[in-house]
Amino acid sequence: MKLPDGLQRVECPEPARAEHVEGVEGLVWIYMFLMCNGMLYVGQSHDVAKRVRRHADGSGSRQAKQLKEFVLVYVEGPKAPDAAVKRERQLKKWSRAKKMALLRGDFETLKSLSKSRET
Numbered sequence: 001m002k003l004p005d006g007l008q009r010v011e012c013p014e015p016a017r018a019e020h021v022e023g024v025e026g027l028v029w030i031y032m033f034l035m036c037n038g039m040l041y042v043g044q045s046h047d048v049a050k051r052v053r054r055h056a057d058g059s060g061s062r063q064a065k066q067l068k069e070f071v072l073v074y075v076e077g078p079k080a081p082d083a084a085v086k087r088e089r090q091l092k093k094w095s096r097a098k099k100m101a102l103l104r105g106d107f108e109t110l111k112s113l114s115k116s117r118e119t
Contacts, residue, residue: 027078030087032099036069040099042091044084048075073103 029048033041033055045051052072079087091099101110 026081028081028084029075029077030079030084030091031072031076032074032091032103033070034073040073040096041070042088042099044088048072 028044028046030042030044031048031051033043035041043051055070058068076087077084091102094102095113098110098113101107101113
């Protein structure tokens with residue numbers, strides 16, 4: 001799957017390599033997938049590695065089940081559950097342009113998009 005300019009492929013973490021995104025007692029991670037159709041999928045999980053495996057086997061979400069191919073491109077956290085829900089909702093409301101600026105680490109553009117209210 002070809003990624004947009006400025007993004008790097010992040011392989012889906014395997015249990016032995018996912019120590020930085022495994023479950024942390026009582027805390028939640030926010031993640032973003034780039035789906036094969038170009039859609040950005042935002043979710044949250046106590047254990048990102050486990051959630052990636054569920055998406056990969058088709059039991060994670062309707063989108064992942066239908067599209068099957070996706071790349072983990074962003075992980076944020078861990079956060080308290082209420083803060084994670086709030087952040088997930090915030091990211092889901094963002095435009096594609098804002099999400100792509102976040103993924104590229106282009107905080108100047110992100111700030112500009114936020115000021116212009118082109119969400």
